[in-house]
Amino acid sequence: MAAEHWSERLQRFDRRWIFLIMGLAVVVPLFVPLNLPTRPDPMTKAAYNTVEALPEGARVFVSIDLDPSATPELEPFYRAVILHLKRKRARLVFATTWYAAPPLVNRYLRETVDRAIAPPGAEGYDGAPDRAYQRNVDYVYLGFRDGRSAIIQAFGSDLRGAFDGRADDGTPLDRIPMMQGLNKLADFDLVVLVSAGSPGAKEYVQYVGTRNRLPMVAACTAVSTADLAPYVQTGQLLGLVGGMAGAAGYERLVGKPGAGTAGADVLNIGTMVVILAIVFGNVVYFAGRAHRRRGGRS
Amino acid sequence: MKKTVPLILGMVFGAYALAEFYLPHHAVAGLSDELRSWAAILSAAAFILGGLNILQVTWPKIRRREDDWGYKVVLLGGAAVMLAVGLPWHKLGDPPRAPTVARTAGGAGPGATVIVTVPDDVTYTVGTVVGPGTGAPIAIAVEPGPVAIKLSKRLAGYRPLTTTVDVAAGDTVTVGGEPPILWGRDGRVFTWIYDHVFGPANATMFSLLAFFVASAAFRAFRARSIEAALLLTAAIIMLIGRAPFGGAISSVFPDLAQWLLDVPQNGGRRAIMMGAAIGAIATGLRVIVGIERSHLGSE
Secondary structure (H helix, E strand, C coil), rough: CCCHHHHHHHHHHCHHHHHHHHHHHHHHHHCCCCCCCCCCCCCHHHHHHHCCCCCCCEEEEEEEEEEEHHHHHHHHHHHHHHHHHHHHCCEEEECCCCCHHHHHHHHHHHHHHHHCCCCCCCCCCCCCCCCCCCCCCCCEEECCCCCCCHHEEEEEHHHHHHHEEEEECCCCCHHHHHHHHCCCHEEEEEEEECCCCCCCHHHHHHHHHHHCCCCEEEEEEEHHHHHHHHHHHHCCCCEEEEEEHHHHHHHHHHHCCCHHHHHHHHHHHHHHHHHHHHHHHHHHHHHHHHHHHHHCCC | CHHHHHHHHHHHHHHHHHHHHHCCCCHHHHHHHHHHHHHHHHHHHHHHHHHHHHHHHHHHHCCCCCCCHHHHHHHHHHHHHHHHCCCCCCHHHHCCCCEEEEEECCCCCCEEEEECCCCCCCCEEEEEEEEEECCEEEEEECCCCEEEEEECCCCCCCCCEEEEEECCCCCCEEECCCCEECCCCEEEEEEHHHHHHHHHHHHHHHHHHHHHHHHHHHHHHCCCCCHHHHHHHHHHHHHCCCCCCHHHHCCCCHHHHHHHHHHHHHHHHHHHHHHHHHHHHHHHHEEEHHCCHHHHCCC
C-alpha cells in the first residue's frame, strides 16, 4: 500500500489547530504590543478634516446605532471623535435607532461626555484638553426610537416630534436652551453616524442625507466599508472611518491613542494568520493536484 | 373585502409617499410626518406581537418536550426575567429624591460648613467640590448662599439624591443618605444583566467569526479557477493594505488597497446598488398600482 502523500494528510488538517493559532494571534499582541505605526487612509483623513473644519460651538447630531458585538471596532472611533468634538466645544445631540443600544449609549455618555476624556495633564496626550459636559446644557440625549427608515425620515423633517418633544430624561426640549433652533437634522452643522449595520449610515444617506444635503461623516465595521465607500466618492458622506484600522488612524490624527491603536496589533497578527492560512491552503491544494496529475492516489 | 381594503390603503398611502417627494408644500410634509409617526408606532407595536409570537411558537414545543426544548426554556426564562426587571417597580413606592439635611445655626465666622457622611461607593458634589465618600464625616467649607448638593452612586442604576440648601454665615449643614436603586430600563439589575450577560454573549458570537474566517481561509479560499485566483489576489492585497503592517512594509500596499476600493469595488458596488434601486422602484410601482399582492399574504 502506497504511503499517503503529505498534501492529502494536510487536507485533513484538524481545524482546531487553526483555532488555537488564531486564539494566540488575538491574545498575545494584547500583552506584547508591536506598536507598528498606523497610517490613516484618505477616507479617515476626510472625516477628521470635516470635524476639524467645524466652527467653535458647532451643533452636531450623533447617532449611535450599534450593539455590544460592534464595540471593539466602533467604540475607539466614538471616543476619539467625541474628544475631537469636545475640543471644538461642539454642542452635541445624541440619539439611537437600535433597541439594543440604550444601555451602551448611557455608559458612553457617562464615561465620555459627563466626564473629561483628556483632562489637563492626561498621560500620553499633548493635545488640547476637553472638559466634562453638563446634560441638557452642553449636550442632550434624546434616547431610542424604533421605526427603522421611517424614524430616520422623521428625524429629517421633525426631530422634536420624533421624540415627543422630550429628552430621554423627560426634560421638555423647549426648556433646553441649546435646543433652540434645532428642529430637524438640516439644522445641525454636522451629523456623525456611528453605525454597525441597518438601520444606520446607509439609511441616513438614502432617506435624509441627500434629500436635505446633510453634512455627514460615518464610522462602520470593516465589513460594511465596501458598502458605504461609494457614498464617500459621491460626496454623500464627507468621510468614512472603516473598522478598527480606521479608528486607529482617527486616534492618531486626534493625538490620543486608545483601544483602536492597541487593537491594531491584534489586527496585524490576525490578518497575518488569515493570509498564511490562505497561502498554506493553496500550497496544499496545488501540491495535491500536481500529485494526482502525476498518477498518485486521489 | 379582506384584501381589497388593504390593497386600496397600500395604493393610496404608497402613492402619497411617492408624491411627497415632488410636492414641497408644508401641508403635504405635515401629513407625511404624521404617517411616519404611525409607522414608528406600528414598528414599536411589532415588538409586543413578536413577544407573543415567541410564546406561541415556543411553549407548545416545551410542552411536547421536542428536540432542544431546554434551550427554549432558557429563551422564555430570559425574556421573562428581562421583562420583570425592565418594569419600573420603584415607582410603586416613594424612594427619596433628596438627601437628608440637618442644619445647625449660630456658629462663628463668615463662612459655612457642609458635613457629608456617605458610604465609599457614593460620590458627593457640594457646590463645585466633588469627591468620593469614605463612610466618615467630611467637612467642606462653603460660601453663604444657595449650595447645590448631589449624592450619586458610582455604578449606574441608582437615582442621584439632589437638593439645594440655602446656608447662612456660621451654619453647619449635615448631609447624608444613600441613592436608592432604580428598576426599569435604566435600573441597576437591567444594566447589570446587559453589561455582564447580554454584552459579553453578543460580543462572543461576533468574535467567533475570526476563528471561522481563519478556518475557511485554509479550507475554502482556493485558486481553483481564474476568477477565484483574481478574487484571492484582491483579497490578499486588501488584507495587507488595510492592516497597519501593510503600510509598515511599503506604502504601495495601502495605496493599492485604496485603489481597489475606489475603482473596481466602488464601480461594481455602484452597479449593484443602482440595479437594486431600479428593482425597488419597479416593485414599489407594482404595489402602488395593485399588481404586486404578495405582501397581503397567500390566497
